[in-house]
Amino acid sequence: MIVRIMGEGQVRLADDHLTELNKLDDELLAEMESGDEPGFRQTLAALLDAVRRLGSPLPDDSLEPSELILPAPDASLDEVRAMLSDDGLIPG
Amino acid sequence: MSGVMKRMGMIFRAKANKALDRAEDPRETLDYSYQKQLELLQKVRRGVADVATSRKRLELQLNQLQGQSSKLEDQGRKALALGREDLAREALSRRAALQQQVTDLETQHQTLQGEEEKLTLAAQRLQAKVDAFRTKKETIKATYTAAQAQTRIGEAFSGISEEMGDVGLAIQRAEDKTAQLQARAGAIDELLASGALDDPSGLAKDDIQSELDRLSGGTDVELELQRMKAELAGGSSSSQQAIEGGQGQGQQSGQSQDTPRFDKQ
Numbered sequence: 132m133i134v135r136i137m138g139e140g141q142v143r144l145a146d147d148h149l150t151e152l153n154k155l156d157d158e159l160l161a162e163m164e165s166g167d168e169p170g171f172r173q174t175l176a177a178l179l180d181a182v183r184r185l186g187s188p189l190p191d192d193s194l195e196p197s198e199l200i201l202p203a204p205d206a207s208l209d210e211v212r213a214m215l216s217d218d219g220l221i222p223g
Numbered sequence: 224m225s226g227v228m229k230r231m232g233m234i235f236r237a238k239a240n241k242a243l244d245r246a247e248d249p250r251e252t253l254d255y256s257y258q259k260q261l262e263l264l265q266k267v268r269r270g271v272a273d274v275a276t277s278r279k280r281l282e283l284q285l286n287q288l289q290g291q292s293s294k295l296e297d298q299g300r301k302a303l304a305l306g307r308e309d310l311a312r313e314a315l316s317r318r319a320a321l322q323q324q325v326t327d328l329e330t331q332h333q334t335l336q337g338e339e340e341k342l343t344l345a346a347q348r349l350q351a352k353v354d355a356f357r358t359k360k361e362t363i364k365a366t367y368t369a370a371q372a373q374t375r376i377g378e379a380f381s382g383i384s385e386e387m388g389d390v391g392l393a394i395q396r397a398e399d400k401t402a403q404l405q406a407r408a409g410a411i412d413e414l415l416a417s418g419a420l421d422d423p424s425g426l427a428k429d430d431i432q433s434e435l436d437r438l439s440g441g442t443d444v445e446l447e448l449q450r451m452k453a454e455l456a457g458g459s460s461s462s463q464q465a466i467e468g469g470q471g472q473g474q475q476s477g478q479s480q481d482t483p484r485f486d487k488q
Contacts, residue, residue, distance in 0.1 A: 134228070156226030163227065178228075196254055200231040215230050 133189065134182055135197035139204070142186030152181055163208055163215075171208045179204055250367055253360040260353045267349055271342040278335040285328050292321045 132149070135141045144152075155178040162170040179201060202211045295318035302310035 152228070153226065156228045160226040160230075196251060196258070198232060199228040201228055202231065211227065211231075215227070 132199065133197045134186060134199045134201060136179055136182060136201045137203040137206070141189040141197055142182055143189055144182065144186040148181075148185045151185075152178065155181060163212055166208065168208045171211075175202065175206070176204065250364045253363060257353070257357055257360055260349075260356060264346065264349050264353050267342060267346045271339060271346055274335055274339045274342060278332060278339060281328055281332045281335065285325060285332065288321050288325045288328065292318050292325065295321065 132144050132146055133141050134144050155174055159171065159174045159178055162174055182201065202214070295314045299311040299314035299318065302308070302314060
């Protein structure tokens with residue numbers, strides 16, 4: 132599974148790591164929904180660290196669509212919320 | 224998975240243009256667009272297939288109804304032949320009702336056929352567009368990759384020039400150091416010559432020693448000269464003494480001549 136960290140690049144992850152990541156991901160979502168900024172920052176950092184630790188980075192010139200996408204490390208709670216609340220359609 | 228990762232992924236696929244502008248690889252965006260177009264094309268094709276299936280079902284129903292209609296017509300004809308007009312009337316009235324259904328179905332069939340043709344045309348056009356997009360996408364991706372490579376080459380060149388600059392600096396430093404060492408060596412030579420520095424090799428002499436040597440050298444010459452003169456005079460001790468006495472007198476007279484000058488002062 133290919134995961135993209137926005138502004139950083141792509142990482143290839145084995146599917147069996149997803150359970151561990153899912154836990155953090157759900158936690159992150161809960162913190163985002165409750166507006167817990169310090170918690171959000173901490174969990175986002177932990178999640179990104181876990182992705183970097185468990186995954187192997189893809190070369191910059193590889194062209195693989197990402198199945199999962201994570202916010203940039205410096206993304207704020209409001210930014211992520213704004214991105215997620217946009218009920219967008221296919222561009223164009 | 225329903226967390227941020229999944230939702231971000233979905234949003235990304237759906238929209239997230241702002242984020243794309245900020246962070247994503249344009250080649251990836253193109254691939255996603257292409258994927259979306261393929262999905263759309265798939266939907267249109269599925270639509271065409273659904274319409275075609277409905278049309279076929281209508282055709283089957285029409286055939287069935289027309290069969291029943293023909294059957295009723297035959298039955299009416301037979302009833303009349305048997306003198307049963309009432310039965311013939313019944314058959315014909317049922318046939319009329321069926322005929323109405325057939326007309327309705329035929330209208331529906333025509334509409335569906337029109338839709339199907341339109342959708343087929345749309346699918347063909349979309350297919351052409353998707354093909355064109357794929358070509359364009361590959362061109363854009365290639366251009367982007369080339370531009371990226373060019374940037375990397377540029378960076379590498381600037382890196383090389385920086386390194387060359389470093390080499391130049393190193394050479395400059397080496398030259399400076401050599402010049403400095405030469406200057407120092409020259410200075411040391413001068414200092415040794417002047418006696419300000421001791422020469423551990425013992426070859427160099429300070430100025431005082433040089434002067435002493437010069438003076439003693441002069442004395443030796445004078446002594447040698449006297450010795451030679453004495454030899455020429457025959458080697459007698461009287462002459463020797465006379466010369467020495469003469470010299471002593473001369474010296475004395477010299478001293479006497481100098482004396483008044485001291486007085487003057």
